Amino acid sequence: MVKTKPFIILSNVSANYGEVEALKNLSLEIPSQRITVLIGPSGCGKSTTLRCLNGLVKPSAGTISYEDQAIKGLSETALRRKMGYVIQSVGLMPHLSVEENIDLVPKLLGYPRSSRRERVERLLNLVRLDPAVYLKKYPHELSGGEAQRIGVARALGGDPPLLLMDEPFGAVDPLVREQLQGEFIRIHRKLKKTVIFVTHDIDEALRLADYLVVMNAGEVVQAAEPEKILAEPKNEFVDKFLGPNRALKRLTLFTADRWMEEALIGKETFTKEYPGCYWETDQEGHPLRASGWVEGRFIEREIDTDAHTVQKYSSLRECISKILTLGLPATAVVDERGVLCGEVRFATIQKVSRS
């Protein structure tokens, strides 16, 4: 799935910070419309690579060629306007409201005023923030997670074909981080941007990456699909970096929606061999109760949405955790309104992990 046209090609790029050599002869192809994740220990040059791409750092040698038609042959500032840039500290303008912040790039690009307001509202809706509540807020009134969502919305302001993200979820707490990752996968599936994502969190990298680039000391150590890297780490460094619990880590590669099966709703009894649950919902479709056969006994459980259900873009790893909490053979997959849309079964996860 990675084999798309290259969007950007870096060949033999080197960069220095004073005496320190941050990048050494780095060559890399960034695939179009995929999430490329750069990962490595701090100081390995992953952020520098990103900053070379939008010209915030000038390479001392080598070439960066922008292959895609959308960004070919543009001047530096024009190029930057076509690359959404999200950083860990967000960097929202503290004196501008949320609306003005998101509107910055559209304004720079000279979009007509009439369309801009609607555009800002659409972007806020995209990152799941209510425009009526947030448009007039100022950055100091936002939580870390909210600020980062605004940061993503702002980066998407000029509808750029490329998103550069420098540890965007590094400063928020783990719970919010997982949520934001899920949202980000959803947004990416919808918009199909080319994304270059820098992180030092291996779980985050495995969950998001279509193409994973492991870096160390200014060089690329291994670049491939995450599944391939998990299966065949090139050397000891990559192996160490991936860490233990490889089987569990592998489950983060898959999202629930890909392995979800139809959920049986209603009171019909099913046989002991049926590998899923049967669900009871309210009128809107929110799951209320689940029941199923576990080791020859028929068990019924009340559903707590937070503890027992997953979203479409949750990883299979999350699914297994929810299945264990629920104590039944499957977990419910709900959409953003909390409506039941399928189930992920324990048996399926076993099958995926064996494959």
Add this chain to the structure above:
Amino acid sequence: MDFNKGKLGGVCEAFLMCYVVRVGVFVRVTGSYSKYGKKLTFTALIAFVGSFFLPFFVFRENRVAPPLSVKLPLPYTFILVIPPLLLVLSLLVSKRRLSTVMLSFSGTLSIILATLILVSSGSMHVQNFLPLGRFSPTSGFYLYIIGAVVIFVMKPHLNLWDYIGFILIALSFIVLVGKESLSHLSLTMEAKNFGPRLTRELFAHVRITLISLLVSGVVGFPLALLSYHHAKFKKGVFLFLNLGQTIPAIALFGLLIAPLAALSHTFPFLRAWGLKGLGNAPAIIALSLYGLYPIIRYSYSAFENLEPSVIDSAKGMGMSSAQIWRIVRLPLTTATILNGVRVALVQTIGNATLAKLIGGDGLGVLVFEGLGQASTDMVLLGMLLIVALTLVADSLFQLLIFFATPKALRSRHG
């Protein structure tokens, strides 16, 4: 009732906060209100009681005659006891609301009563020595007023009754001026003596200050910018500034006389422009040099303290250098830069007094001529005008800064 809620009230409060640190604001942290009320009353009472042991006012037959202190008639003394009494009562009254009103009222009343008594008994005494007789308040009066000020300053918040009190005080002053009751106050006599010269010196003072400030700004701001961009340049600028600050103002004024005199001697056309060793020119040069320090310091630290991530993301989203200045840097630094100008302004108004020493104009003329003639009233008149000028200029600047600060940042800069 609470004035802090409204927008206007907020501005007023922010204004007053600039001049006095409201000791009482911290009362919630330090202890209970009732205990604090006792402390306030006690402090004010010390001032009030002390004032009764000091001469309230003096009068003189003419400008150079020795001051004659007078005993205040008994009824007047009794009247003056009322406000402190009210203050003590406010502590004893159990009703919170009544107590608040009495506290505010005792402050207002003490200022109005003291002024009225000063004016009426003062005017009575000079009656026999017209037209040259004059009276002036002395330590007793001042200490009494300090008692009232203590009440207002120590309060946690100014309430509606305090603002009503201020209006009453202002009204009573207007009435007194209207009835010419203040015309035999020594300060008024002195001001009258000066006549049109007074306004001329006042305007000269303002002019010298504004020109110096303009020069400091025009020179200082680019220097701050250059320092921000070039580390080497910064070292030089700040070395120069720090050295400049160590030279006493008077010395700097004096130091400039010789080189400027030599300059105007060699180039006579400079003399035609008013540039010579003595007069306003060296004063303006010295004042501008002094004004550089706060302007450069504040502007530089404003640029320096900008969050790097904000600039980074501005660059990253494709703003040109000019756009980063216009959209990001300037709006975020205006308040701090203007604060530097404000500090320079206040400092320049004060230092401009020294211009007289090297033959310049301004309110320093009153102060130093007064010193020469051993006329305290003249010195006092000059000083009061300088203080008033400073307060007015500072207030106007505060207002300017308030409106120049982006809305989202106002609460943080105060």
